[in-house]
Amino acid sequence: MENQYKKMTIGDIAEQLGVSKTTVSRAISGKGRIGAETRDKILEYIKEHNYRPNVIAKGLAKSRTYNIGLTLGDYDLMDLPFFQKCMIGVSEMATSMDYDVIISTVSAGDISQLERMVTNHKVDGVILTRTLLQDPPAEFLKSRQIPFVVIGTTLDKSIIQIDNDHRSACKELTSILLMKGLKKIALIGGSRSYVVTEKRLKGFMDAYEEMGMKADNDLIYLDAESNFMINNNVEELIRKKADCILCMDDNICTFVLNKLKKEKIKVPNDILVASFYNSSLLENNDPSITSLQFNVKELGNVSCKILLDHIKGKPVPNRTLLGYEVSMKESTQLR
Amino acid sequence: MENQYKKMTIGDIAEQLGVSKTTVSRAISGKGRIGAETRDKILEYIKEHNYRPNVIAKGLAKSRTYNIGLTLGDYDLMDLPFFQKCMIGVSEMATSMDYDVIISTVSAGDISQLERMVTNHKVDGVILTRTLLQDPPAEFLKSRQIPFVVIGTTLDKSIIQIDNDHRSACKELTSILLMKGLKKIALIGGSRSYVVTEKRLKGFMDAYEEMGMKADNDLIYLDAESNFMINNNVEELIRKKADCILCMDDNICTFVLNKLKKEKIKVPNDILVASFYNSSLLENNDPSITSLQFNVKELGNVSCKILLDHIKGKPVPNRTLLGYEVSMKESTQLR
DNA sequence: CTGAAAGCGCTTACAG
DNA sequence: CTGAAAGCGCTTACAG
Numbered sequence: 243m244e245n246q247y248k249k250m251t252i253g254d255i256a257e258q259l260g261v262s263k264t265t266v267s268r269a270i271s272g273k274g275r276i277g278a279e280t281r282d283k284i285l286e287y288i289k290e291h292n293y294r295p296n297v298i299a300k301g302l303a304k305s306r307t308y309n310i311g312l313t314l315g316d317y318d319l320m321d322l323p324f325f326q327k328c329m330i331g332v333s334e335m336a337t338s339m340d341y342d343v344i345i346s347t348v349s350a351g352d353i354s355q356l357e358r359m360v361t362n363h364k365v366d367g368v369i370l371t372r373t374l375l376q377d378p379p380a381e382f383l384k385s386r387q388i389p390f391v392v393i394g395t396t397l398d399k400s401i402i403q404i405d406n407d408h409r410s411a412c413k414e415l416t417s418i419l420l421m422k423g424l425k426k427i428a429l430i431g432g433s434r435s436y437v438v439t440e441k442r443l444k445g446f447m448d449a450y451e452e453m454g455m456k457a458d459n460d461l462i463y464l465d466a467e468s469n470f471m472i473n474n475n476v477e478e479l480i481r482k483k484a485d486c487i488l489c490m491d492d493n494i495c496t497f498v499l500n501k502l503k504k505e506k507i508k509v510p511n512d513i514l515v516a517s518f519y520n521s522s523l524l525e526n527n528d529p530s531i532t533s534l535q536f537n538v539k540e541l542g543n544v545s546c547k548i549l550l551d552h553i554k555g556k557p558v559p560n561r562t563l564l565g566y567e568v569s570m571k572e573s574t575q576l577r
Numbered sequence: 578m579e580n581q582y583k584k585m586t587i588g589d590i591a592e593q594l595g596v597s598k599t600t601v602s603r604a605i606s607g608k609g610r611i612g613a614e615t616r617d618k619i620l621e622y623i624k625e626h627n628y629r630p631n632v633i634a635k636g637l638a639k640s641r642t643y644n645i646g647l648t649l650g651d652y653d654l655m656d657l658p659f660f661q662k663c664m665i666g667v668s669e670m671a672t673s674m675d676y677d678v679i680i681s682t683v684s685a686g687d688i689s690q691l692e693r694m695v696t697n698h699k700v701d702g703v704i705l706t707r708t709l710l711q712d713p714p715a716e717f718l719k720s721r722q723i724p725f726v727v728i729g730t731t732l733d734k735s736i737i738q739i740d741n742d743h744r745s746a747c748k749e750l751t752s753i754l755l756m757k758g759l760k761k762i763a764l765i766g767g768s769r770s771y772v773v774t775e776k777r778l779k780g781f782m783d784a785y786e787e788m789g790m791k792a793d794n795d796l797i798y799l800d801a802e803s804n805f806m807i808n809n810n811v812e813e814l815i816r817k818k819a820d821c822i823l824c825m826d827d828n829i830c831t832f833v834l835n836k837l838k839k840e841k842i843k844v845p846n847d848i849l850v851a852s853f854y855n856s857s858l859l860e861n862n863d864p865s866i867t868s869l870q871f872n873v874k875e876l877g878n879v880s881c882k883i884l885l886d887h888i889k890g891k892p893v894p895n896r897t898l899l900g901y902e903v904s905m906k907e908s909t910q911l912r
Numbered sequence: 913c914t915g916a917a918a919g920c921g922c923t924t925a926c927a928g
Numbered sequence: 929c930t931g932a933a934a935g936c937g938c939t940t941a942c943a944g
Contacts, residue, residue: 249698251921262931267923274924277929294696299921302637302936309644309679309699314661326649326661330682337690342679342699344644347665355672361629363584363937364644364677496861503863526831528838586937597915602939609940612913634937637920 250293311359311368313346324538331542339550353379360388367553369545391549395437404545404562406536408438411566412445412518415534420453422576424486428461428479431490442490442518472497486514492524514574529572536566585628643676646694646703648683659873666877674885688714695723702888704880726884730772739880739897741871743773746901747780747853750869755788757911759821763796763814766825777825777853807832821849827859849909864907871901
């Protein structure tokens, strides 16, 4: 099953044109002095014969792979669209800079795939998605001194990170709700081992503080990991007569909506609902759900650009915060 | 930003142990005659010093990249979980055979990323997902004589393909429904430019034929691409008093369920609903939705194995059909 | 059983 | 401005 497609090399071109391989190489890379005439002749030949240099060979010579790694955790399966959109963003940018992206899954703390990829010298750098407070992949890469960036937020300030401004976003959505005159806003959030959970909580608190108010801790439920827990939380919230439920992500929101439906509590008539995260899970919901909107593809784009710049030794910001949008929908309309 | 991690080479080992690079290479690959004693000594040294060969260099020498490409179309965004699960399956198998997977997006017929990846000699083969009747990526790869396999089904029998047995699966689900005594089963399907649409239709027909019955063409709606079209279709089906709506995929099913809800038609009390495809979109629906179940990760596993075998020149089956499960839920319970 | 040497397809000091 | 040569880190006939 050999590929019989003409595999032209730099040597073939040199021979055909009666120049040296060095010259051909220079014409291609544009580096080193070379006569305009010779260069044009070579470039023309290349175009005409559809030659493409072997990136692997180039990589070996320059100790580069022209690959970057992208990890996905199996927890990503929970927020399906995120990884895919992000990956498309990364891939788009990588391609435009003549890099490719190799994927690597990290499941249940098993970083063997990542280790393999790195120790096999298959990538020049890595993009980590969804980091935990304690992040084995990040620690591994740090110990290996491989350039890497993190999509998300880590406590370790020395790590290059790119994230949406979750804190401000959550603050803004909460503020809008508070200004509607709501008195008993509840918050249901996921695992506190994710940094983003803390960020969202802080944003929520910020909104209260700015208005000189105090959030009611009795209405805040964190570490809500299962449908069961969320059902319980919702029951309690009904008893406590919350007037709005803020969900930290769409998964939680889906469970909350199901539970409310089962209890025959109407949204937005009886209670308001909003999500701190957008995903297509809620796209077709009736009523439509108020949520934050993040441009995940852009997140991928930017992260890739930063990693590549970093690999090339350019200075890059240690922390990059991307924007958001608040999308008000039916679920928070006061009757 | 250089990686200062010890980059040991085969030469270093040879020098330290007073043998030749050839010998070291042989010890590692296990090919070529070599004394057991020398081999053990080398292997031990390698283990002790945590040496990992540079796969890129090995690749250059063997004209291999130890990478395979995996394409995803932007239409995949419609069935989110599919690509990701599939990719995890592919990656898992690839890793176990010391290969890596490079992703490449193909959007709106733009195969430039794929072309780049291939002409840059970055992959030894490619896995294509979601092929269309007319498939530019497949045609391109064929013309380049690059080993590749397709996840899905193509009309071109010369292409190595791996798919679930959609036809049998759809037939089985339809049969079960027919045996419940349903008289007016409707079918709403997507674009006919996907081979799988035809397969599903055939399976539907098969069920009727086997029972000596004839499907009512008046209840079959294909090329239902938009929410708008599906709404119309559902309206007509209500008028025609269909007793069951079979949806070819979960996207369609979601639209159908929304429309029925809006029209205040209860599932399963007033009409039954089932889907020919499973995805998490419907996971939390109330009532739970009867659907077919496919093991997508396994699909990825098998596809990768077949491609790798093919690359290595082993004989592989031209067509591989994987199983399915019928999962009966509330949405098809006759009262 | 072991090694010297050529080669994979590039890049890049060093000379001229 | 151009080229011969060494090198990137491996593999593999060929000889011994």
